[in-house]
């Protein structure tokens with residue numbers, strides 16, 4: 001079984017970009033890391049391949065400056081190799097532009113994957129539309145917001161538990177297909193030191209837009225066809241009184257609830 | 264400001280009539296376009312009864328792709344919309360709710376038409392053109408951006424719930440026409456089939472409609488402690504909510520999640536128990552009229568938006584609060 005997993009590489013959210021105190025430019029020395037949201041897809045893919053008794057996991061990523069930090073993490077987890085699309089013309093891509101690039105990269109995988117996995121939304125961009133766009137571009141059925149995936153029919157179809165507003169649905173789908181997985185579906189494995197070292201030798205194939213046959217004006221800022229006209233800090237709410245509980249704080253809460261007439 | 268000529272709204276399925284998200288969207292669409300039309304699916308009787316309700320909200324026409332059986336709506340609805348648009352019968356914009364099925368429709372339609380999407384929309388207004396300006400949260404809700412489409416339409420806006428208020432029109436008895444839409448062969452894209460649906464029965468008011476919401480986070484310490492949250496919510500005739508941290512950990516079902524990927528709530532009172540106050544959580548609850556927070560950490564961000572903050576252990580404060588409220592009757 002061949003699984004392609006979209007792996008977005010993003011700045012470390014715990015360590016946001018900061019200004020360099022010396023020259024007041026954005027400090028870009030921090031490497032990109034694997035979006036935690038995609039680590040679940042990697043884990044699910046590895047388990048499905050194990051369950052199928054053979055096959056491999058290929059990572060697909062679009063990132064600036066040929067960044068591979070996040071891909072190395074996913075390779076250490078057990079993925080066999082990665083495709084990385086990096087091109088100066090990709091800066092400012094919107095969700096559809098990103099989906100076009102990822103679709104072209106996935107199409108270049110031979111033999112083509114049985115399953116394409118993504119996260120439901122990326123941690124930094126969180127448009128949540130890339131998965132369905134990608135499925136449409138690849139002419140695949142899609143099941144978004146999956147909590148669990150199992151192989152059926154000797155590996156020819158999948159059964160998926162899909163989160164819904166009021167519970168969950170169970171779905172069946174023949175392969176190939178695209179599935180977006182929610183966070184927390186599985187515990188992503190922690191790569192061993194040996195795996196981390198071994199991952200350094202795994203192949204990362206870097207592709208340019210020209211190699212994928214994509215015109216630069218279809219993607220990047222040129223292809224986005226939308227402009228941000230303003231950015232403001234979100235309306236801040238004022239904090240009120242903060243008290244330290246010394247045994248009677250519950251009475252203060254109860255008083256307030258009574259005052260607000262909710263009891 | 265000039266109104267757009269025509270706005271399409273992609274509906275959410277809802278047994279027993281249009282969902283609140285759909286009614287919110289069509290109410291908002293009325294302020295943006297001269298004509299508001301809805302796109303939906305379902306058997307004839309369901310669609311016809313939905314159409315009756317929607318007429319009272321200013322919808323003049325309901326397009327239906329028909330009964331979809333066990334298929335997912337995304338491919339069929341997107342294909343129905345694209346078919347009309349390709350035939351020259353296009354709206355100026357398409358509004359889609361930020362729900363599971365909504366995102367599927369938006370993504371597929373965007374790829375089919377080669378038109379961009381603006382997502383996480385929390386406000387829409389007319390600009391010159393006529394064009395719409397969308398307000399959307401970025402950086403997990405820490406900042407708010409305004410964006411516009413620059414190319415040919417229709418642009419697709421994915422709108423969060425509670426962006427608009429559901430308001431019926433004053434005029435009544437306006438007839439709504441139901442128009443069946445032919446859908447081209449979907450091929451492999453519709454191969455996914457629902458084999459069973461599991462609905463969690465829930466007592467009390469719905470999370471997004473409750474006047475009191477009591478939510479729990481990782482600070483509860485254990486899944487068993489969530490019972491305290493449920494008990495307090497029941498006592499206040501409210502609904503229990505949760506952070507993604509405890510939903511992901513499997514303590515409670517996803518339907519309880521409040522925040523960026525969960526529900527948006529606007530209760531009179533929101534009580535946050537053991538919740539740090541990450542931007543992605545606060546984006547879903549900062550519209551609450553009053554916020555009460557209990558957290559052991561004096562520096563927890565949640566205190567920054569709480570009217571009353573209690574630095575304390577919710578394992579201690581909650582049982583006492585429940586007891587005190589019971590005593591007050």
Ligand SMILES: Cc1cc2nc3c(=O)[nH]c(=O)nc-3n(C[C@H](O)[C@H](O)[C@H](O)COP(=O)(O)OP(=O)(O)OC[C@H]3O[C@@H](n4cnc5c(N)ncnc54)[C@H](O)[C@@H]3O)c2cc1C
Nearest residue numbers: 480481482506507508522523524525537539544559560577
């Ligand atoms: C793309 C994306 C989408 C997201 N969407 C959502 C979303 O929709 N909703 C959401 O909630 N989150 C969302 N998150 C996650 C969010 O960033 C936070 O990780 C999450 O909200 C934290 O949950 P928490 O407050 O329960 O846990 P923590 O952040 O771990 O906070 C626990 C708090 O409990 C306090 N505490 C500990 N012990 C006690 C005690 N005994 N009594 C009282 N307090 C105690 C601690 O001081 C701490 O402040 C999203 C994240 C991403 C990246």
Ligand SMILES: Nc1ncnc2c1ncn2[C@@H]1O[C@H](COP(=O)(O)O)[C@@H](O)[C@H]1O
Nearest residue numbers: 006062118119121122126127128129130
């Ligand atoms: N640049 C990228 N490289 C690889 N995968 C991506 C990229 N952008 C988006 N994805 C995938 O699409 C999912 C949804 O992204 P988004 O629509 O941005 O929320 C992500 O969680 C990833 O799985």
